[in-house]
Amino acid sequence: MSAPNDAKRTLHIDPYEKNWMRISIILVIVFAAAVTVAGFALGFQVPSPEERVDPNNLTGPWENPGLRELSPGVYELYVIGNATTWQFEPRDVEIPVDSTVTIYVTSRDIQHGFKLQDTNINMQILPGQVSKLTHVFEEAGEYPYICTEYCGVGHAAMFGNLTVVEK
Amino acid sequence: MLATYDVTKTDKRFIGAHILVAVIALSIGSLFGPLQAFQFSGVDLYPYLQPVFKSYYQGLTIHGVLNALVWTTFFITGFFTLTTILGFKRGLRYPKLNRVGFWTMVAGLVMAAIPILLDEATVLYTFYPPLQANWAFYTGLTLVVVGSWIEGYGFFFTYRAWRKENPDTRTPFIAFGGLVTMAMWQFATLGIAVEILTMLLPWSLGLIEGTDPQLARTYFWFTGHPLVYFWLLPAYVSWYGMLPKQAGGKLFSDSLARLAMWLFLLLSVPLGFHHQFVDPGIPAGWKYIHAVLTYSVFLPSMLTAFTVIASLERAARKRGGRGLFGWVRALPWSNGSVAAQLLAGILFMFGGIGGLTNASYNVNLVIHNTTWVPGHFHLTVASAATLSFMGISYWLVPWITGKPLWKPRLAVIQTWTWFIGMLIFSNAMHVLGLLGAPRRTPLGVAPYVSEEWSGHLLRVGLGGAILFVSAVMFVWIVARTTWGKERLGANEEIEVPIAESEQDPQLTPLWLDRWVPWIVGTVLLILVAYGPQLIDQIANIDLGSGQAPSIRPW
Numbered sequence: 150m151s152a153p154n155d156a157k158r159t160l161h162i163d164p165y166e167k168n169w170m171r172i173s174i175i176l177v178i179v180f181a182a183a184v185t186v187a188g189f190a191l192g193f194q195v196p197s198p199e200e201r202v203d204p205n206n207l208t209g210p211w212e213n214p215g216l217r218e219l220s221p222g223v224y225e226l227y228v229i230g231n232a233t234t235w236q237f238e239p240r241d242v243e244i245p246v247d248s249t250v251t252i253y254v255t256s257r258d259i260q261h262g263f264k265l266q267d268t269n270i271n272m273q274i275l276p277g278q279v280s281k282l283t284h285v286f287e288e289a290g291e292y293p294y295i296c297t298e299y300c301g302v303g304h305a306a307m308f309g310n311l312t313v314v315e316k
Numbered sequence: 317m318l319a320t321y322d323v324t325k326t327d328k329r330f331i332g333a334h335i336l337v338a339v340i341a342l343s344i345g346s347l348f349g350p351l352q353a354f355q356f357s358g359v360d361l362y363p364y365l366q367p368v369f370k371s372y373y374q375g376l377t378i379h380g381v382l383n384a385l386v387w388t389t390f391f392i393t394g395f396f397t398l399t400t401i402l403g404f405k406r407g408l409r410y411p412k413l414n415r416v417g418f419w420t421m422v423a424g425l426v427m428a429a430i431p432i433l434l435d436e437a438t439v440l441y442t443f444y445p446p447l448q449a450n451w452a453f454y455t456g457l458t459l460v461v462v463g464s465w466i467e468g469y470g471f472f473f474t475y476r477a478w479r480k481e482n483p484d485t486r487t488p489f490i491a492f493g494g495l496v497t498m499a500m501w502q503f504a505t506l507g508i509a510v511e512i513l514t515m516l517l518p519w520s521l522g523l524i525e526g527t528d529p530q531l532a533r534t535y536f537w538f539t540g541h542p543l544v545y546f547w548l549l550p551a552y553v554s555w556y557g558m559l560p561k562q563a564g565g566k567l568f569s570d571s572l573a574r575l576a577m578w579l580f581l582l583l584s585v586p587l588g589f590h591h592q593f594v595d596p597g598i599p600a601g602w603k604y605i606h607a608v609l610t611y612s613v614f615l616p617s618m619l620t621a622f623t624v625i626a627s628l629e630r631a632a633r634k635r636g637g638r639g640l641f642g643w644v645r646a647l648p649w650s651n652g653s654v655a656a657q658l659l660a661g662i663l664f665m666f667g668g669i670g671g672l673t674n675a676s677y678n679v680n681l682v683i684h685n686t687t688w689v690p691g692h693f694h695l696t697v698a699s700a701a702t703l704s705f706m707g708i709s710y711w712l713v714p715w716i717t718g719k720p721l722w723k724p725r726l727a728v729i730q731t732w733t734w735f736i737g738m739l740i741f742s743n744a745m746h747v748l749g750l751l752g753a754p755r756r757t758p759l760g761v762a763p764y765v766s767e768e769w770s771g772h773l774l775r776v777g778l779g780g781a782i783l784f785v786s787a788v789m790f791v792w793i794v795a796r797t798t799w800g801k802e803r804l805g806a807n808e809e810i811e812v813p814i815a816e817s818e819q820d821p822q823l824t825p826l827w828l829d830r831w832v833p834w835i836v837g838t839v840l841l842i843l844v845a846y847g848p849q850l851i852d853q854i855a856n857i858d859l860g861s862g863q864a865p866s867i868r869p870w
Contacts, residue, residue: 160571160825166622173618177611184607184677188600193678195593197600204861232869258865259446260529262594262685266752271681273594275529276446277861280596293764297685297754299440299447301869302371305762 204276230261235303251283262297321405332716334394345382346787348375353780355760372758380441396494403491404478417466424459438870445527448864451520468498486821493553496577507538527862530597537588545584551704561815565631570817571824579616586845610675652727656707659735667695688749715810722796733786741779744772
């Protein structure tokens with residue numbers, strides 16, 4: 150077979166396909182812009198490295214996990230996942246409405262998940278690492294937090310309850 | 317032009333051996349799918365399987381490993397053996413090498429299967445440490461991967477031999493697609509290989525005290541996302557290079573099909589952090605970069621959608637199809653192989669949209685680790701890939717065995733039941749995920765299940781039941797074809813569908829048939845996207861943080 154003329158060797162793209170690709174690129178740019186604005190201007194953020202801990206020797210605030218009030222209406226909540234009892238420590242938390250809560254989670258043993266229903270709080274729990282996200286609770290009600298990572302036979306029963314009460 | 321090559325009986329038997337292992341894996345793995353789905357809808361059959369199968373989670377491990385890893389890997393390597401041989405119209409350069417690859421995979425499969433069946437590896441198919449499986453599980457998985465590498469080398473050597481014989485010819489598309497996929501696979505699996513060999517295996521043997529769970533996840537998802545493309549690209553090879561022929565047409569654009577394949581090589585690997593958006597140990601900035609890179613892989617998928625649909629539309633119009641969308645009816649829907657791949661493509665459109673959602677950085681917080689995710693990947697690996705592989709089987713098995721397809725009309729019904737079952741199942745799983753239902757959880761016994769979920773949980777069971785019936789039909793058709801008495805006549809021989817291109821492939825620009833720039837680009841992009849984080853995480857490794865729990869948690 151003779152080698153074809155080099156001039157004919159161009160990337161032939163159908164006009165419809167060119168438009169299709171233009172639309173695709175615009176779509177991607179719109180999506181990227183949306184998550185960028187939401188993430189970096191409006192503050193809808195994903196977890197970032199916080200702290201490393203020793204899962205066999207959890208010290209400081211981890212010795213008494215639970216809720217701490219930092220100033221009126223501002224709280225931090227420490228939660229530990231446990232795959233021996235398949236429970237979160239603590240299991241029940243109560244806060245007044247309009248509170249800002251920064252949630253720190255870690256594990257005593259294996260991986261867990263922490264998903265606080267009806268919020269954007271969703272974190273992987275790793276032994277040795279601390280995951281952290283903040284949420285403002287503007288509505289009273291029950292917010293179950295559920296273990297979303299397989300952690301053994303008791304996994305399906307692993308959850309806790311955050312109750313937001315009217316002031 | 318190239319000489320013709322007569323496929324030998326040995327070739328066919330070798331390909332057939334892959335398909336046989338694949339279908340056996342699918343048959344066993346699919347038994348557990350409905351058990352999970354029924355559990356959701358309140359019918360828990362696991363107690364009746366005691367003491368053979370211990371738990372929902374063991375069943376889930378079997379389902380995931382056999383269906384997502386074994387069925388796919390064996391089918392894919394078998395299929396690419398065919399596309400290599402028939403694309404290049406020559407035998408494998410070193411058939412023994414490919415045999416070694418195949419048997420290595422089989423040995424690995426057996427080795428991993430034993431601890432799984434003994435409930436010694438109920439760690440699901442992600443095996444996140446510090447969940448610790450028996451060492452044989454990790455060794456077996458390693459052997460499966462190594463075997464697939466070796467089969468890949470066999471294809472590359474065959475390409476080199478063909479290239480020497482044909483220095484100026486464009487690589488035939490179906491062979492090209494297989495080679496690019498296997499090249500991508502070599503890069504992709506480095507993550508899991510390093511994870512197992514440097515951490516999990518020595519740890520399971522007691523040689524090191526523990527693992528670093530964060531680093532392990534980073535290694536795993538280095539492989540985990542391109543794994544999805546390892547499943548999808550063989551289906552794409554068929555959609556681009558075979559389906560147009562089956563529909564009575566040609567490949568619309570040879571050069572854009574190649575460009576899409578190269579882009580998948582380039583972009584499949586450096587975006588794994590989009591599976592780790594909620595991980596604590598990775599800076600948000602890196603997660604963001606991977607999110608943007610994931611968006612870029614949307615583009616070759618859109619190219620594929622255009623080219624495949626354009627090829628099909630032109631084929632349908634040639635068959636008398638009319639109207640803006642009316643042409644769709646003129647496609648050969650009565651051919652089970654075609655119907656399967658068309659329906660797989662439709663399901664994959666939903667899968668693609670869901671995939672974009674998953675990749676969308678903070679939007680991912682809404683659905684991460686919920687049933688949305690298995691709902692999503694049942695549209696990709698269990699539809700785009702699996703349903704396409706079923707469709708391919710409907711010509712491949714008759715071609716291998718020399719026997720006519722048993723009940724071709726049943727094959728059509730099978731593909732539609734898969735489609736309908738999957739629509740119900742997957743939709744319910746997506747909706748449940750949005751309502752907050754966690755994945756990997758026997759929701760039938762979970763105490764926090766809300767009233768609002770119950771209707772959707774029932775639909776999961778219904779979809780699962782339909783899918784199960786469909787899987788049984790598929791296995792039955794393949795088995796009856798294989799062991800049928802009737803043989804194809806001398807002039808009825810099955811022709812492997814290989815689509816011509818509308819444009820002469822020789823006119824495809826040379827840069828779309830050169831490996832070096834694409835490989836260099838791939839390596840560079842991986843180094844840029846992963847290098848700094850890998851260095852950082854390895855430098856700060858903490859093996860003490862991921863020790864095996866004192867009591868086995870399952």
